[in-house]
Amino acid sequence: MTDQLSAPPSALVDPGVAAPASWWRDAVIYQIYPRSFADSDGDGIGDLPGIRSRLPYLRDLGVDAVWLSPFYASPQADAGYDVADYRTVDPMFGTLADARALLGDAHDLGLRVIVDLVPNHSSDQHEWFRRALAEGPGSPLRARYHFRPGRGADGELPPNDWPSIFGGPAWTRTTDPDGTPGDWYLHLFAPQQPDFNWDHPAVADEFRTILRFWLDLGVDGFRIDVAHGLVKAEGLPDVGVRTEWHLLDVGVSPCFDRDGVHDIYRSWRTILDEYPGERIAVAEAWAPTLGRVADYVRPDELHQAFNFSYLGTAWDAAAQRRAISESLAAMRQVGAPATWTLSNHDVVRHTNRLLQPDDGDVAGRRPAEVDPVAGLRRARAATLLLLALPGSAYLYQGEELGLPEVVDLPPEVRQDPAFHRATGQDGYRDGCRVPIPWAGDRPPYGFGPPGGASWLPQPASWAGLSVAAQQGDPASTLELYRAALALRRADPALGAADNLRWCAAPEGLLVFERGTSLRCTVNMSAGPIRIPRPGAALLTSGPADLSGAQVVIPADTTVWWAV
Ligand code: NOJ
Numbered sequence: 001m002t003d004q005l006s007a008p009p010s011a012l013v014d015p016g017v018a019a020p021a022s023w024w025r026d027a028v029i030y031q032i033y034p035r036s037f038a039d040s041d042g043d044g045i046g047d048l049p050g051i052r053s054r055l056p057y058l059r060d061l062g063v064d065a066v067w068l069s070p071f072y073a074s075p076q077a078d079a080g081y082d083v084a085d086y087r088t089v090d091p092m093f094g095t096l097a098d099a100r101a102l103l104g105d106a107h108d109l110g111l112r113v114i115v116d117l118v119p120n121h122s123s124d125q126h127e128w129f130r131r132a133l134a135e136g137p138g139s140p141l142r143a144r145y146h147f148r149p150g151r152g153a154d155g156e157l158p159p160n161d162w163p164s165i166f167g168g169p170a171w172t173r174t175t176d177p178d179g180t181p182g183d184w185y186l187h188l189f190a191p192q193q194p195d196f197n198w199d200h201p202a203v204a205d206e207f208r209t210i211l212r213f214w215l216d217l218g219v220d221g222f223r224i225d226v227a228h229g230l231v232k233a234e235g236l237p238d239v240g241v242r243t244e245w246h247l248l249d250v251g252v253s254p255c256f257d258r259d260g261v262h263d264i265y266r267s268w269r270t271i272l273d274e275y276p277g278e279r280i281a282v283a284e285a286w287a288p289t290l291g292r293v294a295d296y297v298r299p300d301e302l303h304q305a306f307n308f309s310y311l312g313t314a315w316d317a318a319a320q321r322r323a324i325s326e327s328l329a330a331m332r333q334v335g336a337p338a339t340w341t342l343s344n345h346d347v348v349r350h351t352n353r354l355l356q357p358d359d360g361d362v363a364g365r366r367p368a369e370v371d372p373v374a375g376l377r378r379a380r381a382a383t384l385l386l387l388a389l390p391g392s393a394y395l396y397q398g399e400e401l402g403l404p405e406v407v408d409l410p411p412e413v414r415q416d417p418a419f420h421r422a423t424g425q426d427g428y429r430d431g432c433r434v435p436i437p438w439a440g441d442r443p444p445y446g447f448g449p450p451g452g453a454s455w456l457p458q459p460a461s462w463a464g465l466s467v468a469a470q471q472g473d474p475a476s477t478l479e480l481y482r483a484a485l486a487l488r489r490a491d492p493a494l495g496a497a498d499n500l501r502w503c504a505a506p507e508g509l510l511v512f513e514r515g516t517s518l519r520c521t522v523n524m525s526a527g528p529i530r531i532p533r534p535g536a537a538l539l540t541s542g543p544a545d546l547s548g549a550q551v552v553i554p555a556d557t558t559v560w561w562a563v
Contacts, residue, residue, distance in 0.1 A: 025496035039448030048094035062485030077192035146186035167421035231260035290330035297336035338391035402477035439468035
């Protein structure tokens with residue numbers, strides 16, 4: 001695989017502000033959740049050939065890159081975030097040859113490809129872990145994970161008080177080969193996801209070779225799962241709270257955001273930099289402050305980190321302005337671009353989330369029914385705001401169709417492992433993972449061949465939301481995304497430069513300029529707001545009469561203006 005990409009148009013920067021013209025600094029990266037994107041063989045689960053067939057759609061949408069959630073060999077205890085073999089494609093998704101072909105096609109279309117790397121834990125079916133269990137307490141492979149004797153007279157209590165993020169204790173007791181109860185092993189997530197011991201040199205070596213394996217195959221980068229979790233405090237001390245973790249509230253934690261993780265990322269950066277074409281890594285790093293998140297993207301570490309504090313910011317002009325300013329300031333300190341995300345495979349889709357009452361749980365607001373018209377109006381306004389911000393934007397498959405969260409999945413079809421562990425904080429993630437409607441008036445709406453299934457049921461109401469139904473309709477959400485992405489590419493003011501300037505505005509209206517030629521106005525108040533017309537309207541997220549000297553911006557509406 002060769003890197004055939006020429007400099008993409010999005011590398012244009014405002015010449016007035018110095019910013020390196022690296023492709024990733026303002027890239028729009030589209031997250032594909034492979035099992036739910038496109039199913040080529042009718043088994044109800046999306047796959048790599050399915051993705052390949054839809055790449056032209058993504059090129060036409062106007063994104064710069066795709067990020068693929070895991071497609072590696074996995075028993076799917078956590079939808080692929082439990083990897084049994086890091087160098088193999090799971091047959092459910094295809095083959096390594098399919099991965100290679102997908103990379104080739106994507107590059108031919110000018111799309112870069114980022115793959116998911118899951119270094120905090122493996123599957124319990126990973127060869128190391130299976131052998132560690134089978135060989136019993138003396139197995140040297142046990143040192144690559146966290147095995148410990150239990151507490152209590154007979155070792156019947158977990159070694160410490162850490163809860164699993166998916167609910168219940170973070171420890172599971174093993175059974176020795178002779179059938180007696182044995183040591184416990186650590187899993188911050190499901191019991192099928194044992195945590196690696198990153199103090200063991202074989203673990204670090206293994207991941208360096210895994211990085212090279214995929215870089216050699218031609219990937220353009222990695223999304224690092226649980227990037228904040230790899231290093232644990234020596235001695236695995238008690239944390240003192242017996243509730244589930246709230247990832248953003250961890251403070252100084254014995255298992256998250258330890259300083260030692262940064263050595264790992266420095267060593268990975270040297271590998272990424274050996275390859276041509278600016279291969280990147282983006283951290284899924286939950287840390288207590290934006291400053292701590294910025295540590296992951298210092299010049300000799302990773303390139304980007306997801307901005308979860310922005311994702312969790314309420315739809316409120318003052319709160320949004322604060323969150324945007326603080327994000328830009330934090331990243332500026334280390335010379336990294338800010339990133340912006342509204343939806344992903346772990347959170348309630350923003351068509352619902354932005355209208356739901358804030359229940360205080362940034363990551364996992366419980367999905368709730370909202371007025372679909374109001375939800376979509378606000379989601380479109382939020383997206384246009386997001387795409388006007390300096391830095392890199394992450395979109396989640398289906399948001400360009402305005403898909404709502406599916407809130408009424410019956411318990412028997414749900415597959416989120418946390419759902420079945422009752423107290424897990426992320427237990428309701430299936431509702432944002434329902435397969436994409438491409439065309440047609442009944443399920444699977446072109447997700448797979450006619451008459452085929454889909455691993456989660458698609459709502460009967462989704463016919464009107466399919467790609468085919470929206471294509472060419474200027475009022476559709478799909479065409480709004482296309483128009484916004486085309487303008488973002490074409491307008492130098494919307495490039496990578498950190499050139500946002502806030503403008504005075506009535507309460508509830510967020511107004512900022514990018515460079516000197518583009519202004520963005522977002523009405524986050526409950527009613528319409530009248531302002532002098534700032535310039536020529538370029539794009540609006542919803543219906544508005546923008547022609548007079550005075551214009552009225554309706555509630556939950558964003559307008560881009562050429563000024
Ligand atoms: C974060 C991933 O986004 C999520 O889907 C997964 O369950 C956990 N990490 C564990 O790998």
